Amino acid sequence: MENSKRQIWLNITMYALFIALSIIYIWPFAHRGVIFGSGDLMFHVNRMEELYQDIQHGVFIPRISAFSFNQVGSGINFFYPWLLLYPFVILRLITNNPVSAFYIGIVLMNFLTLSVAYYSMLKFSFSRKRSFAFSIIYSFANYRLYLVFNQNVLAEALAYTFMPLALLGFYEIFFHDNHKWPLLALGMTFLIYSHMLTTALIALFLLGTLVIFWHFIDHKSQRFCSAIKAAFLALSLSAFYLLPFIEQTLSNNLVASWKGLEFVQTPSDTILKSLNNSPYQYIGIVLIITLFFGVLYWNKASLADRYVYIAGTLLTVLTTTLIPWNKFIQTPLSVIQFPYRLNGLATLLLSIYLSRIVQVWFSNSYSHYRIPTISLLALTLIPVGLVYSGEQQLITARENIPYLSKRPTVRHYYPQQNGTSYNVTMSEWNNQLHYYAHNGSFDYFPKAVGDKVTQIALHKGIINGKAVPLGKQLTSSPNQLRYYLSNIKAGEKVELPILYYQNDLVKVGNQEYRKPMVTNHSLIQITVPQHNKYVTVKYKDSLVDIISVWISVLTWLGIIIYYLGYKIRSMQ
Numbered sequence: 001m002e003n004s005k006r007q008i009w010l011n012i013t014m015y016a017l018f019i020a021l022s023i024i025y026i027w028p029f030a031h032r033g034v035i036f037g038s039g040d041l042m043f044h045v046n047r048m049e050e051l052y053q054d055i056q057h058g059v060f061i062p063r064i065s066a067f068s069f070n071q072v073g074s075g076i077n078f079f080y081p082w083l084l085l086y087p088f089v090i091l092r093l094i095t096n097n098p099v100s101a102f103y104i105g106i107v108l109m110n111f112l113t114l115s116v117a118y119y120s121m122l123k124f125s126f127s128r129k130r131s132f133a134f135s136i137i138y139s140f141a142n143y144r145l146y147l148v149f150n151q152n153v154l155a156e157a158l159a160y161t162f163m164p165l166a167l168l169g170f171y172e173i174f175f176h177d178n179h180k181w182p183l184l185a186l187g188m189t190f191l192i193y194s195h196m197l198t199t200a201l202i203a204l205f206l207l208g209t210l211v212i213f214w215h216f217i218d219h220k221s222q223r224f225c226s227a228i229k230a231a232f233l234a235l236s237l238s239a240f241y242l243l244p245f246i247e248q249t250l251s252n253n254l255v256a257s258w259k260g261l262e263f264v265q266t267p268s269d270t271i272l273k274s275l276n277n278s279p280y281q282y283i284g285i286v287l288i289i290t291l292f293f294g295v296l297y298w299n300k301a302s303l304a305d306r307y308v309y310i311a312g313t314l315l316t317v318l319t320t321t322l323i324p325w326n327k328f329i330q331t332p333l334s335v336i337q338f339p340y341r342l343n344g345l346a347t348l349l350l351s352i353y354l355s356r357i358v359q360v361w362f363s364n365s366y367s368h369y370r371i372p373t374i375s376l377l378a379l380t381l382i383p384v385g386l387v388y389s390g391e392q393q394l395i396t397a398r399e400n401i402p403y404l405s406k407r408p409t410v411r412h413y414y415p416q417q418n419g420t421s422y423n424v425t426m427s428e429w430n431n432q433l434h435y436y437a438h439n440g441s442f443d444y445f446p447k448a449v450g451d452k453v454t455q456i457a458l459h460k461g462i463i464n465g466k467a468v469p470l471g472k473q474l475t476s477s478p479n480q481l482r483y484y485l486s487n488i489k490a491g492e493k494v495e496l497p498i499l500y501y502q503n504d505l506v507k508v509g510n511q512e513y514r515k516p517m518v519t520n521h522s523l524i525q526i527t528v529p530q531h532n533k534y535v536t537v538k539y540k541d542s543l544v545d546i547i548s549v550w551i552s553v554l555t556w557l558g559i560i561i562y563y564l565g566y567k568i569r570s571m572q
């Protein structure tokens with residue numbers, strides 16, 4: 001009983017510390033009431049805005065973008081997962097302050113990252129000390145700081161919350177207890193909910209690992225069946241997103257995210273900037289030291305630990321100019337966009353190995369320098385101090401960048417003047433939601449749009465071959481755009497600045513909703529009616545959309561009911 005109480009108090013203390021560390025992580029930025037906007041901030045702000053407006057109007061599944069992404073009916077929500085944006089949006093509804101909601105959301109993400117990392121390592125190693133060390137090292141890694149605050153790559157940062165769980169699930173299925181296959185299913189599900197490209201990278205890494213170790217795996221058929229069950233469960237839980245994604249991809253000829261292989265660093269830059277604790281796309285000082293000196297603990301490492309050390313080292317090397325990345329630009333590898341993305345997986349693997357080294361320090365009973373438990377806290381807080389140092393570097397570099405005090409325009413696109421960086425408080429927040437032309441603003445537009453993107457973003461329709469501004473006649477509703485063409489003659493054909501996606505319908509005047517006329521530019525064209533000159537374009541859920549939601553909802557309900565039943569039975 002005493003031991004049980006002690007474990008409870010240890011858990012309470014640890015999770016309280018996780019909360020405190022999560023707040024410390026954001027405090028240098030949050031207490032200023034400002035977000036240093038750069039990278040993908042405007043992209044994710046627009047995604048959040050769409051969901052925020054939809055929820056306020058009683059709609060909970062965003063389809064086409066009516067309030068954001070230039071209000072042209074973009075289908076961005078079919079291709080970027082949106083479910084994990086809900087906490088940020090709910091926090092905004094509660095606080096009525098988007099900046100506060102953003103930072104509180106990051107606190108929740110940090111806490112979840114610490115907790116998932118701790119849980120995953122505990123189930124793998126059965127060592128609380130190693131698990132605690134891993135959770136700190138991984139969550140406060142340099143590359144993760146780069147994602148969260150340097151470039152505001154929110155979706156990718158969310159994905160790194162669940163990578164340890166996916167890795168644990170894979171380990172359980174193929175090397176330990178394959179009955180724990182739901183761990184892999186849940187890990188991959190939440191990766192899909194976060195960031196598809198990261199999901200693909202993890203899947204490829206796990207597949208490569210499986211090929212390497214296939215000869216050493218026992219009970220292959222049983223373990224393979226467990227993997228199939230995990231895949232089926234993950235696909236069912238993700239059906240609400242994956243099936244509409246597939247439907248729209250097959251039904252439309254779209255321009256996906258840009259492809260390329262940029263920002264490849266030399267080996268010397270990778271080493272020196274990591275050692276200098278630069279808050280950029282590097283593994284950082286702690287892990288670069290681990291990479292070079294981890295071999296000293298090779299004899300103390302298990303086969304699994306040795307593998308992650310080698311893999312983490314190779315992945316770091318792959319991000320450098322030692323690999324001729326320019327020769328792969330015209331290959332499928334170009335979808336990775338930035339080879340430095342491999343540093344995220346390298347961070348996970350090297351953090352695992354370093355946690356083993358920390359465990360060795362604590363378990364070496366023959367050492368004259370055996371460290372008491374209290375020293376674990378001091379030792380693992382080193383990454384926290386390094387993150388704080390990196391944050392101060394970012395603040396020094398960004399605090400004098402102008403605020404987004406005006407709405408960007410084509411002639412004065414303020415974010416571009418500072419390399420797409422800007423500062424924003426609650427007062428400037430809405431200026432991010434008007435003209436938007438960088439980092440994903442035109443992702444998944446129909447290819448036929450071509451060079452008309454700016455014209456469309458400025459809400460210019462085409463009448464008799466001439467561009468006519470229509471923006472003042474536009475109103476938005478969830479998954480719906482409406483133009484009032486009162487100043488246009490009846491009978492005129494108008495090419496509206498609204499993109500066409502599968503399942504879009506149009507209502508002209510008093511007519512019923514019907515499939516629209518689509519121009520060669522994949523825009524919706526209508527003929528202005530004699531009376532009631534309202535034109536409404538809306539997205540109507542297809543059978544695929546409806547069925548996919550029910551598949552995911554029923555699967556989640558089944559999991560919850562099964563889990564509750566299991567808990568009740570175990571208590572009897």
